[in-house]
Amino acid sequence: MVETKKHVKFLQRHLLLLPPKAQSQDPNKLGIVYYAIAGLALLDESALSAYTKNKDWIYKHYKEFDPPSNSKRIAGFIGSQLLSLDGQVTINLSNTLFALIILNIIDDCDGRSKNINYEHIRNFVSQCQVPNGQFVSSLDSFTGLPSRVDSTDLRYCYIAVAILYFTGCRTRANFDKHIHVESLLAFVKSQECMNGGYGEYLEAHAGYTSCALSLLKLLGCEAELTESFRWHTITWLLDRQVSNTGCMSLQEDNQNYEQDDHGGFQGRENKFADTCYVFWCLNSLKILSPDNWKSLCEINIAKEFLMDKTQDKLLGGFSKTDVDDPDIYHTYLGLASLGLLDGSLNGELCIPTKYQPR
Amino acid sequence: MMSEFDVSLYSDIEPLPIETGLDNELCQIMYTDEYKQVIGIARRLISNGEFSERALDLTSCVIDLSPAFYTIWNYRFNIVTALMAVSGDIEAFLNKELDWLDEVTLNNPKNYQIWSYRQALLEVHPNASLKRELPVLEMMIDEDTKNYHVWSYRKWCVQKFNDFTNEFQFADSLIEKDIYNNSAWTHRMFVLKNLTSNKNEDNWNEQLKKETIDFEIEYAKQKITLCPQNVSSWNYLRGILDKYFDEDYTINGIDEFAIQYIDNIFEKNESELTETNSTNLPQLKSSYALQFVADGYSRIPDKKNMAIKAYKSLSIKYDPIRRGLWNHMISKLSA
Ligand SMILES: [Zn+2]
Numbered sequence: 001m002v003e004t005k006k007h008v009k010f011l012q013r014h015l016l017l018l019p020p021k022a023q024s025q026d027p028n029k030l031g032i033v034y035y036a037i038a039g040l041a042l043l044d045e046s047a048l049s050a051y052t053k054n055k056d057w058i059y060k061h062y063k064e065f066d067p068p069s070n071s072k073r074i075a076g077f078i079g080s081q082l083l084s085l086d087g088q089v090t091i092n093l094s095n096t097l098f099a100l101i102i103l104n105i106i107d108d109c110d111g112r113s114k115n116i117n118y119e120h121i122r123n124f125v126s127q128c129q130v131p132n133g134q135f136v137s138s139l140d141s142f143t144g145l146p147s148r149v150d151s152t153d154l155r156y157c158y159i160a161v162a163i164l165y166f167t168g169c170r171t172r173a174n175f176d177k178h179i180h181v182e183s184l185l186a187f188v189k190s191q192e193c194m195n196g197g198y199g200e201y202l203e204a205h206a207g208y209t210s211c212a213l214s215l216l217k218l219l220g221c222e223a224e225l226t227e228s229f230r231w232h233t234i235t236w237l238l239d240r241q242v243s244n245t246g247c248m249s250l251q252e253d254n255q256n257y258e259q260d261d262h263g264g265f266q267g268r269e270n271k272f273a274d275t276c277y278v279f280w281c282l283n284s285l286k287i288l289s290p291d292n293w294k295s296l297c298e299i300n301i302a303k304e305f306l307m308d309k310t311q312d313k314l315l316g317g318f319s320k321t322d323v324d325d326p327d328i329y330h331t332y333l334g335l336a337s338l339g340l341l342d343g344s345l346n347g348e349l350c351i352p353t354k355y356q357p358r
Numbered sequence: 359m360m361s362e363f364d365v366s367l368y369s370d371i372e373p374l375p376i377e378t379g380l381d382n383e384l385c386q387i388m389y390t391d392e393y394k395q396v397i398g399i400a401r402r403l404i405s406n407g408e409f410s411e412r413a414l415d416l417t418s419c420v421i422d423l424s425p426a427f428y429t430i431w432n433y434r435f436n437i438v439t440a441l442m443a444v445s446g447d448i449e450a451f452l453n454k455e456l457d458w459l460d461e462v463t464l465n466n467p468k469n470y471q472i473w474s475y476r477q478a479l480l481e482v483h484p485n486a487s488l489k490r491e492l493p494v495l496e497m498m499i500d501e502d503t504k505n506y507h508v509w510s511y512r513k514w515c516v517q518k519f520n521d522f523t524n525e526f527q528f529a530d531s532l533i534e535k536d537i538y539n540n541s542a543w544t545h546r547m548f549v550l551k552n553l554t555s556n557k558n559e560d561n562w563n564e565q566l567k568k569e570t571i572d573f574e575i576e577y578a579k580q581k582i583t584l585c586p587q588n589v590s591s592w593n594y595l596r597g598i599l600d601k602y603f604d605e606d607y608t609i610n611g612i613d614e615f616a617i618q619y620i621d622n623i624f625e626k627n628e629s630e631l632t633e634t635n636s637t638n639l640p641q642l643k644s645s646y647a648l649q650f651v652a653d654g655y656s657r658i659p660d661k662k663n664m665a666i667k668a669y670k671s672l673s674i675k676y677d678p679i680r681r682g683l684w685n686h687m688i689s690k691l692s693a
Contacts, residue, residue: 203544308486
């Protein structure tokens with residue numbers, strides 16, 4: 001049973017006053033708001049109306065700039081007022097996506113408020129692309145050029161494409177107007193791993209795999225995968241479901257194996273199962289095999305793993321594994337996994353279907 | 359090494375506090391006084407565009423408090439490039455910066471901003487070396503042997519310096535410690551793939567290439583013998599066969615090697631390979647061996663029936679959680 005009431009309380013608590021240890025999450029505070037609001041949208045519609053009024057506060061994170069290095073005006077969101085610095089380009093891709101999702105849920109004008117300019121947001125995304133096709137998440141705050149110290153990987157590639165989708169891009173030609181899709185696709189292809197899945201330098205990782213497949217889906221490019229890689233990846237993803245049956249129970253000497261993880265998913269080979277990887281793996285499988293992903297893997301025991309092992313029946317929320325405390329990120333991804341299974345969540349945008357952009 | 363915050367250095371700076379207590383604010387954080395003070399000064403210095411020694415010190419304090427604050431890393435890099443230009447000795451200046459970063463790294467193993475910052479430093483360093491990077495990499499991997507970002511950084515480094523000399527041995531030492539360490543196994547594959555790529559043609563003639571690949575197959579087999587139910591070593595073997603032998607899993611009798619782990623499952627008849635009879639089937643040491651043989655034989659027309667038997671036994675007994683996959687493979691072969 002899903003402890004709906006307790007999860008609602010857990011999420012609501014995260015939107016109130018936070019203790020000092022949350023300081024380390026200050027730069028990406030809109031992430032907390034996203035997980036909590038989207039989680040509430042999955043659990044209990046009626047709990048959302050209380051947050052409609054907070055949209056004005058969200059809009060306070062919206063910033064526009066005319067960077068010296070670029071003739072086009074750019075716009076996006078900062079993660080918290082910590083980054084509100086006049087004249088400094090401090091917006092980043094992650095917080096821009098978080099804000100767009102939050103606004104799609106709590107602002108009934110479909111995020112297309114008079115307060116924000118989609119064209120300028122798309123200009124920001126295009127400014128974040130670097131020559132090898134990847135994206136940085138933020139710009140040099142002084143010049144507005146891509147930050148030289150930012151990491152570039154599949155996460156930011158995915159976020160860039162998702163923002164373009166939220167701001168209206170639907171066709172390859174649309175996307176091509178703002179970013180260089182071909183070099184992005186070449187980069188994504190370079191992250192394919194030999195036994196299936198995506199990752200850096202040949203170590204496949206379910207999180208990166210979900211980012212890569214979601215962005216291909218949003219671009220309408222899933223068909224570009226070779227049949228061989230598609231099957232390697234489906235097999236690799238199915239193999240991430242941890243089991244204590246058959247020969248799988250013979251791994252007692254593996255320090256990262258736990259019989260109790262049965263049914264859960266791991267992010268990489270020989271790692272413990274973890275709530276968030278249930279989502280990353282199932283979302284990937286759904287994209288690769290939309291018609292029979294639910295019969296290819298054992299969704300019922302995956303559900304049992306979430307319900308019986310990582311759901312906190314006392315405090316509400318979900319934890320990473322059965323020995324951790326619940327946290328907001330794993331709570332949302334636990335709920336998102338359940339939403340993916342019952343059809344109430346759009347996996348490639350990670351937003352409740354009811355609020356997905358039209 | 360870690361900068362002590364000395365407020366007297368900034369007495370002329372009027373702090374720029376974070377605006378808080380806004381209407382309809384969510385997730386308001388109860389900031390500590392230290393955070394408010396340090397962040398307030400930092401925000402003012404960034405706004406003023408001050409690139410100075412004291413600004414550099416202050417960014418250390420901010421990074422201690424908030425390592426995910428991306429703007430501060432960017433600011434620090436701007437300060438470093440400005441100061442190194444006037445330092446008279448760019449190399450010494452950047453080495454000092456790397457020393458500082460080593461310490462931050464050891465205190466924040468999960469922060470990934472550290473690694474891209476490090477890459478940026480090495481890109482401007484006039485005399486960067488792999489040797490300088492190895493100790494911190496070693497310490498970090500020692501502490502968390504599967505840390506994805508650390509392994510990625512190691513691979514970025516050896517590729518940048520095109521120095522793979524220690525890498526087989528390094529991967530081996532980690533596999534020695536924990537045969538299940540997938541990062542070490544995939545590192546080994548990364549090294550093999552790079553050494554045998556066309557880029558390295560000069561040093562690598564065909565003979566050496568062949569010997570290396572053969573050695574790696576033996577290496578994988580030996581580790582499988584030690585621990586047959588290990589997905590990482592089987593994936594390594596498969597990776598080699600997929601890449602260098604066109605997915606042929608029968609080359610040099612390698613199928614016979616795998617078959618020793620699956621008893622005489624092929625001699626069972628259809629009626630024995632059923633769910634109800636599964637308790638009468640022998641215990642096996644490796645489902646991965648079975649899967650290896652099944653996948654290999656499924657590509658050979660006159661071994662399809664053996665492949666079906668292998669998938670069937672995975673489905674009913676040896677790896678039943680994936681029965682959806684095994685049954686799908688059976689129906690594909692039966693079609
Ligand atoms: Zn997780």
